[in-house]
Amino acid sequence: MYLQQSGQGAAVYVLQNAAGRYDVAIYGGRGLITTIANMKPASLAKLAERYGWK
Numbered sequence: 001m002y003l004q005q006s007g008q009g010a011a012v013y014v015l016q017n018a019a020g021r022y023d024v025a026i027y028g029g030r031g032l033i034t035t036i037a038n039m040k041p042a043s044l045a046k047l048a049e050r051y052g053w054k
Helices: 041-051
Strands: 002-005 011-016 022-028 031-039
Touching (some): 031 041
Antiparallel strands (some): 011 022
8 A cells, every 4th residue: 555645635545456456545634535446557547647646
């Protein structure tokens, strides 16, 4: 699991699952914003680029 910071200040937790895909949890100042399960690596890369995850 690793943590990234979004351009808007949210914390983004990324976990690679056994199938080689990724589960993502995004937390903001008031708690959990959303979760995404079973993302393909290419989809995760596009999302990270779009929202400025570092």
